[in-house]
Amino acid sequence: MVQADQSTVTCERLSTIVCAWGQRPKIGKCIHISNSIFEAGLRSSSIRILVLATNSWLSSKRFDGRNPVKVCMSTSKSRTLALKRPLAILDLETTGVWPDYDRIVEIAILKVNPDETRTKFHKRVNPGIPIPVEATDVHGISDKDVSKEPRFGIIAENVIHFLRGCDLAGFNLIRFDIPMLKHEFARTSVDFSIEGRRVVDACRIFHSKERRDLTAACRFFCGTDRDEPHSALHDARATWDVLTAQLARYEDLPLDLQGLHEICNEADERSVDAGASFVWRHRKAVLAFGKHRGTSLEDLARNDPSYLSWMVSQDFHPDTLRIVRDVPKGKFPQKASSRHGDGEKQKQR
Numbered sequence: 001m002v003q004a005d006q007s008t009v010t011c012e013r014l015s016t017i018v019c020a021w022g023q024r025p026k027i028g029k030c031i032h033i034s035n036s037i038f039e040a041g042l043r044s045s046s047i048r049i050l051v052l053a054t055n056s057w058l059s060s061k062r063f064d065g066r067n068p069v070k071v072c073m074s075t076s077k078s079r080t081l082a083l084k085r086p087l088a089i090l091d092l093e094t095t096g097v098w099p100d101y102d103r104i105v106e107i108a109i110l111k112v113n114p115d116e117t118r119t120k121f122h123k124r125v126n127p128g129i130p131i132p133v134e135a136t137d138v139h140g141i142s143d144k145d146v147s148k149e150p151r152f153g154i155i156a157e158n159v160i161h162f163l164r165g166c167d168l169a170g171f172n173l174i175r176f177d178i179p180m181l182k183h184e185f186a187r188t189s190v191d192f193s194i195e196g197r198r199v200v201d202a203c204r205i206f207h208s209k210e211r212r213d214l215t216a217a218c219r220f221f222c223g224t225d226r227d228e229p230h231s232a233l234h235d236a237r238a239t240w241d242v243l244t245a246q247l248a249r250y251e252d253l254p255l256d257l258q259g260l261h262e263i264c265n266e267a268d269e270r271s272v273d274a275g276a277s278f279v280w281r282h283r284k285a286v287l288a289f290g291k292h293r294g295t296s297l298e299d300l301a302r303n304d305p306s307y308l309s310w311m312v313s314q315d316f317h318p319d320t321l322r323i324v325r326d327v328p329k330g331k332f333p334q335k336a337s338s339r340h341g342d343g344e345k346q347k348q349r
Contacts, residue, residue, distance in 0.1 A: 083114040087200075088166035092177050093139040095131050096281065099179040101294050103127030104152055105141050109162055121162045124149045132281040134270060156190040167198040174201045214238055221245035272333050275317025283335040285323070301327050 081087070089110040096102035109121040124141065126149045136142050170177050178194060185192035210216075214235060215226050221242050226234070247253055254260055271288075272278035278285040284296045292300055292307060300307060311324050323333060 083112065085114065086166045087112045087169055088163050090168060090170045090173060090177050090181075092180055093141060094180060095127050095129060095135050097176070098293065099176075099183045102180070103129055104180060104184050105131060105135075105146055106139070107155075107159065109159075111162065111166060121159070123155055123158075125152050125155065126150060127152075130282065133283055134280050152184045153188040153190075156185060156188045156192075160190055160192060167200070168194065169200040169202065172201065172203040174199060174204065214242070217242045221249065272335075273317065273319040273323055275320035277311075277316060277320040278323065278333070280335050285333040285335075297323075297327060297332050 089112065091108050092104050093106040094102050094104050104125050105127050106124045107121070111119045111121070113119070124146050126146045128151055131141065131143050131146070168178070178199070182192060218224050218226050218238050218241065222245050224241075226238060247255065254263075270279050272280060272285040277288055278297065279288045280286075281294070281296075284298070286296045287293050287300060292304065295303075308324050308327055312321060316324075326332070
């Protein structure tokens with residue numbers, strides 16, 4: 001038996017109910033389940049519901065006709081975006097993350113029209129520069145894959161035509177895709193502007209709506225709200241509760257401090273040094289800032305050693321200075337094999 005608003009619906013075939021939601025309810029409060037999840041369960045008889053009991057989550061609980069469950073079900077209709085003109089959803093794969101240095105190797109645009117029809121533009125691009133193995137590890141596109149593809153300048157007019165009259169959307173679009181696209185168009189004779197276009201970034205909406213602070217962590221991991229006054233001691237206690245709940249939730253987490261330390265202090269795979277002044281490109285350490293950005297340490301030592309001398313005199317991270325001081329000795333960082341390899345692609349964001 002499932003209660004929906006004020007009515008009661010009997011579900012003889014519903015042996016298990018599953019609820020998938022973002023936030024855990026307090027003990028004694030109704031658990032909300034969306035229409036789509038509920039209806040899918042009626043069809044498949046495979047819905048389950050997680051049960052909150054004494055501040056602990058049971059893995060699942062089965063229900064049958066002898067043991068019905070009441071679920072407060074939302075009956076609101078699904079919300080759809082109101083479009084008055086086409087929305088172009090854009091995504092790029094590139095040789096790296098520097099818009100003024102790197103190049104596009106793949107562009108995909110999904111155009112959603114006001115009448116709900118969709119069209120797409122999808123093309124791989126020859127970047128005109130070698131694709132670093134580090135980028136290939138992310139998106140799986142190698143030099144060989146794009147050797148016979150057109151340069152961006154060749155398809156630039158087609159991209160402009162497809163985007164004409166469109167607003168723009170994407171994930172991390174504002175910080176990554178748009179700057180990258182602007183620089184690519186700047187290298188051609190084709191003008192591109194976002195003036196007059198509305199820009200929607202799903203990444204920014206995600207970060208604004210799904211908080212990642214201590215209060216949100218308490219709610220997610222512990223099922224509690226922090227109603228007490230804000231103080232350092234309360235924060236310390238709440239943090240201990242969250243850490244304890246994380247260890248219970250994620251069975252692959254180590255139970256020793258050294259193991260947790262290594263996870264929490266794992267270096268960014270793209271960075272060579274702890275100061276992030278050098279990054280890996282083509283398995284070589286290259287400068288990540290300044291006028292020589294993208295230049296390998298070996299080339300910098302040959303062509304402008306005075307720049308390395310200048311770095312030694314500045315307040316860089318000790319790890320960065322250690323690398324720079326090793327250069328005159330002929331010692332350069334060596335990149336180990338990628339931990340992820342080509343099989344696990346991760347978005348460069």
